[in-house]
Amino acid sequence: MNILLLLIMFPFVVAFVLLGLPTRQYAVRKYIVVASALILSGVSIYLAAQYISGGPQYFSFDAKGADMAILFAEMVFAGIIIRLSLKHKQYLTALLMLIGVALMLGYEIGLAETVHAREILFVDNLSLIMALIIGVIGCIIALFALGYMKDYHEHHPEVKDRTGFFFFIIFAFLGAMYGVVFANSLIWLFGFWEITTLCSFFLIGYSQKDDATKNAFNALKMNLLGGIGFAGAIIFLAYNDQVTQLNQLNGLSSLLPIGLLAFAGLTKAAQMPFSSWLLGAMVAPTPVSALLHSSAMVKAGVYMIIRLSPVFAFENGGAAVGVLVALVGAVTFVMTSFMAIAQSDAKRVLAYSTIANLGLIVVCAGVGTYQLYWAAIMLVIFHAIAKSLLFLSVGSVEHNLGERSIEHMDGLISIMPKVAVGMAIGILGMFLAPFGMLISKWAALEGLVNANAALTIFVAFGGAATLFFWGKWLGKITMVKSAPTDFKAKVSRLEGISLGSLAVMTVLVCLTFPLISRYFLEPLIADIYNQTYLLGQSNVAILLLMMGLMLILPLTLLRSGKRSYREQYLAGANTAKEQFHGSLGTTHSLTMRSFYLSNIFGEAKLFGISVVISIILIVIMIGVGL
Amino acid sequence: MKEYIWILFVVLYVVLAPFIGGLITGIDRKITARMQGRYGPPLLQPFYDVFKLLQKENMAVNKHQQFYVLSFLVFIIVAGSIFFAGGDLLLSIFALTLASIFLVIAAYSTFSPYAYIGAERELIQIMAYEPMVILTIVGMYMVTKSFNVADIAAYNGMLFLKLPAIFLGFLFILTIKLRKSPFDISMSHHAHQEIVRGLTTEFSGKELAYIEISHWYENVMLLGLVFLFFASNPILALLIVAATYFLEIFIDNANSRLKWQSVLISAWVVAFVLGAGNIAVLALWG
Numbered sequence: 001m002n003i004l005l006l007l008i009m010f011p012f013v014v015a016f017v018l019l020g021l022p023t024r025q026y027a028v029r030k031y032i033v034v035a036s037a038l039i040l041s042g043v044s045i046y047l048a049a050q051y052i053s054g055g056p057q058y059f060s061f062d063a064k065g066a067d068m069a070i071l072f073a074e075m076v077f078a079g080i081i082i083r084l085s086l087k088h089k090q091y092l093t094a095l096l097m098l099i100g101v102a103l104m105l106g107y108e109i110g111l112a113e114t115v116h117a118r119e120i121l122f123v124d125n126l127s128l129i130m131a132l133i134i135g136v137i138g139c140i141i142a143l144f145a146l147g148y149m150k151d152y153h154e155h156h157p158e159v160k161d162r163t164g165f166f167f168f169i170i171f172a173f174l175g176a177m178y179g180v181v182f183a184n185s186l187i188w189l190f191g192f193w194e195i196t197t198l199c200s201f202f203l204i205g206y207s208q209k210d211d212a213t214k215n216a217f218n219a220l221k222m223n224l225l226g227g228i229g230f231a232g233a234i235i236f237l238a239y240n241d242q243v244t245q246l247n248q249l250n251g252l253s254s255l256l257p258i259g260l261l262a263f264a265g266l267t268k269a270a271q272m273p274f275s276s277w278l279l280g281a282m283v284a285p286t287p288v289s290a291l292l293h294s295s296a297m298v299k300a301g302v303y304m305i306i307r308l309s310p311v312f313a314f315e316n317g318g319a320a321v322g323v324l325v326a327l328v329g330a331v332t333f334v335m336t337s338f339m340a341i342a343q344s345d346a347k348r349v350l351a352y353s354t355i356a357n358l359g360l361i362v363v364c365a366g367v368g369t370y371q372l373y374w375a376a377i378m379l380v381i382f383h384a385i386a387k388s389l390l391f392l393s394v395g396s397v398e399h400n401l402g403e404r405s406i407e408h409m410d411g412l413i414s415i416m417p418k419v420a421v422g423m424a425i426g427i428l429g430m431f432l433a434p435f436g437m438l439i440s441k442w443a444a445l446e447g448l449v450n451a452n453a454a455l456t457i458f459v460a461f462g463g464a465a466t467l468f469f470w471g472k473w474l475g476k477i478t479m480v481k482s483a484p485t486d487f488k489a490k491v492s493r494l495e496g497i498s499l500g501s502l503a504v505m506t507v508l509v510c511l512t513f514p515l516i517s518r519y520f521l522e523p524l525i526a527d528i529y530n531q532t533y534l535l536g537q538s539n540v541a542i543l544l545l546m547m548g549l550m551l552i553l554p555l556t557l558l559r560s561g562k563r564s565y566r567e568q569y570l571a572g573a574n575t576a577k578e579q580f581h582g583s584l585g586t587t588h589s590l591t592m593r594s595f596y597l598s599n600i601f602g603e604a605k606l607f608g609i610s611v612v613i614s615i616i617l618i619v620i621m622i623g624v625g626l
Numbered sequence: 627m628k629e630y631i632w633i634l635f636v637v638l639y640v641v642l643a644p645f646i647g648g649l650i651t652g653i654d655r656k657i658t659a660r661m662q663g664r665y666g667p668p669l670l671q672p673f674y675d676v677f678k679l680l681q682k683e684n685m686a687v688n689k690h691q692q693f694y695v696l697s698f699l700v701f702i703i704v705a706g707s708i709f710f711a712g713g714d715l716l717l718s719i720f721a722l723t724l725a726s727i728f729l730v731i732a733a734y735s736t737f738s739p740y741a742y743i744g745a746e747r748e749l750i751q752i753m754a755y756e757p758m759v760i761l762t763i764v765g766m767y768m769v770t771k772s773f774n775v776a777d778i779a780a781y782n783g784m785l786f787l788k789l790p791a792i793f794l795g796f797l798f799i800l801t802i803k804l805r806k807s808p809f810d811i812s813m814s815h816h817a818h819q820e821i822v823r824g825l826t827t828e829f830s831g832k833e834l835a836y837i838e839i840s841h842w843y844e845n846v847m848l849l850g851l852v853f854l855f856f857a858s859n860p861i862l863a864l865l866i867v868a869a870t871y872f873l874e875i876f877i878d879n880a881n882s883r884l885k886w887q888s889v890l891i892s893a894w895v896v897a898f899v900l901g902a903g904n905i906a907v908l909a910l911w912g
Contacts, residue, residue, distance in 0.1 A: 432724050433720035433723070438720060442716055442720065445716060446716070449768065453768060453908070454909060456761070456764045456905070457901075459760070460756070460757040460761050460897070461757045461898075464756035467727075468749050474731060475731055475734030478731050479734055479736075479737045480688040480689070480691075480735050536714070538713065539713070543717075546701075546704060546721065549701070553693065553696065553697045553700065554693065561692075563684045563685070564683065565687065566685055566687060567687070568737060568741075568828055569738060569740060569822065578737070590737070590739065592737075594746060595746045595749075600890070600891075
């Protein structure tokens with residue numbers, strides 16, 4: 001148990017040390033961050049090694065003092081938020097915060113005396129997987145941020161250098177995420193849940209520019225709304241069923257609190273209609289996006305829904321709530337995959353793709369059969385790695401080219417070969433066999449056909465759109481063109497190491513996923529469902545064979561066959577490399593622009609209708625539990 | 627012995643598919659010529675063409691493109707091998723998708739405007755046919771309770787009877803997959819549509835030969851999918867496969883190329899109405 005508390009507390013301690021450090025102390029900060037990151041990932045791995053085969057374990061201790069501390073911390077945060085909201089004239093935010101705090105105070109005064117959680121913390125294989133994602137991926141992102149933030153402030157002299165504050169929040173965020181995945185007491189879970197909300201608020205608003213502040217408040221509003229749902233669920237559970245723990249969500253008198261918890265999960269996972277907060281979050285420095293999208297925040301949202309999966313699967317009436325959760329996910333998956341097609345900003349494409357993938361996870365968790373439970377967790381793992389790789393490589397490209405539009409990534413393979421290969425691996429990892437996301441999409445399809453065939457229709461159409469927008473991005477960066485002679489890519493060593501290790505991990509998890517499934521997922525699933533999902537042996541063999549081919553085929557690039565090279569055909573004489581004669585004797589350089597199909601897939605066409613549909617679904621979802 | 631028969635099938639596919647695919651192309655060209663009132667090339671002309679291409683000087687725009695084209699060929703063979711080994715149909719289709727993306731990337735890599743347009747249009751084609759392909763497999767699973775080609779082929783009864791709408795939908799997107807008019811927006815198989823040949827503009831010699839051979843492999847696999855709908859009666863199935871291909875040739879010659887919007891929208895409407903409709907019927911009364 002101590003090790004769980006250590007993982008939760010240690011990042012907070014580091015956070016306060018970093019906050020106290022003067023801004024100019026770059027070297028000291030670097031050592032502290034690197035050392036803490038190594039410790040955190042090391043301890044996470046040690047924890048996994050220790051608990052992996054032990055089944056779920058619960059830890060009870062007297063947490064009265066800690067409960068009060070959490071409540072006190074929440075009051076302090078609420079005070080800060082309300083003050084900030086009033087300062088920025090965000091009265092709705094202040095109101096939402098007030099309601100949340102009032103609910104918690106009411107709970108403490110009215111109910112905490114009669115019911116309280118005993119088994120405060122717990123660990124099972126899902127917590128371990130999440131802890132590894134937070135510990136390893138989160139820390140790699142923190143390392144990347146060291147180099148990145150320095151560049152960031154050189155590129156943005158108008159932004160006040162608050163690097164110390166930045167890392168304070170990053171580490172607090174990691175601590176809160178550990179708290180979320182280890183908490184069994186709903187009060188603790190809620191406390192850490194709200195801290196992640198606040199951390200993302202401060203990170204999104206880091207630059208203190210107008211749009212950053214606006215988007216930060218937007219994110220805050222939506223997540224506070226989810227938090228109110230969460231608080232309502234806690235009160236309802238304690239009052240009606242004397243339930244205060246995550247592991248007691250069975251035999252409930254009503255499923256309303258389950259609907260509310262799912263609602264909280266959907267807001268945090270940025271599902272429709274709450275997608276806009278995650279899209280707005282991209283105004284933050286790139287490591288923040290990487291963190292929000294891969295290992296923190298949104299993953300807390302889907303974690304919650306995955307935790308509810310057994311309720312959807314087994315509880316009387318649970319399936320009705322579950323199918324509506326799944327439908328929200330399905331609509332989100334299809335619509336955001338469509339809208340991603342019409343985007344040219346790389347970070348926006350990534351954001352839409354994240355929301356879409358979370359949608360797919362929600363579909364799986366909402367239906368919640370054992371196959372889909374397997375698929376949901378695998379999606380979480382693969383997505384965390386590939387998406388952080390993509391965000392960080394976009395960050396590097398943006399700093400070097402001064403642009404993050406995909407249109408400016410023409411010929412990246414010739415200009416920044418290493419980063420381009422990393423980015424290409426990330427893209428492949430997102431949508432093609434034999435890489436991870438596709439393995440889980442495959443399992444998802446299989447699971448859905450068995451459980452609810454109608455949902456496969458969503459997967460079929462959404463998946464097709466995914467092929468298109470990843471394909472055209474991959475095409476852009478793999479174009480071979482002449483690199484400008486005066487350009488020298490600058491990628492710091494820490495950035496290079498972060499990108500490299502993520503790229504290696506993307507490939508590695510695909511090679512080792514049968515082991516992950518065997519040691520992490522099968523015991524977990526067998527424990528809940530009394531049966532487990534196995535991917536056929538021969539299929540695993542074929543996947544590994546394909547992966548082998550993917551690794552070997554590039555070696556043919558080294559072969560120096562007899563080949564003569566020609567310029568590409570430009571319908572006439574080329575004047576120089578990649579240049580041609582225009583009319584009236586002018587010379588043009590060759591440039592190309594992609595299809596965005598915005599008449600069909602533009603946000604203007606699809607966003608409104610998606611919001612309407614998803615709101616209706618969510619209202620029914622909560623109502624059905626009554 | 628029976629467990630290893632699939633190896634025989636894979637070997638047969640890898641060795642024979644190019645010959646069958648090439649012959650089909652030869653017949654295709656002959657019939658097409660007759661439809662157009664020409665005499666047409668000899669039956670073996672596709673083979674002569676490929677042999678000649680293989681002997682040509684090795685010209686390229688860059689170093690990467692041959693790697694992508696080679697990967698295209700390799701993964702088409704992988705996809706077909708999974709299929710004819712009786713393996714998982716979804717996995718086979720995923721391998722096929724991977725191969726198609728390699729071809730698209732090969733075209734992109736040349737940084738040529740014609741190939742570029744071809745590549746983007748090819749992606750639109752992929753996006754257009756993909757939902758119907760997935761729904762076809764879903765439908766087959768709902769009837770046979772298996773994704774394995776071997777189990778689907780051994781299903782006791784004719785799949786077509788349970789999946790008539792899905793079969794029609796599949797025929798529709800087969801036109802896209804076989805690169806027939808009116809859906810040949812990324813590149814045409816015949817010279818009657820364009821002067822600069824879309825996707826394959828920058829490929830010559832060996833690479834073009836690889837692409838041609840890959841198509842032969844792919845076509846055999848696609849016709850294998852048509853076969854599956856009638857597998858319970860192999861002779862009928864072969865006749866239907868022949869009729870299907872004849873129909874595709876006819877459609878090819880009776881139409882001119884559509885705009886990409888029409889290709890995408892019509893394919894999705896077909897997938898939604900015929901594919902999803904058939905699945906809904908199966909789910910409700912299956």
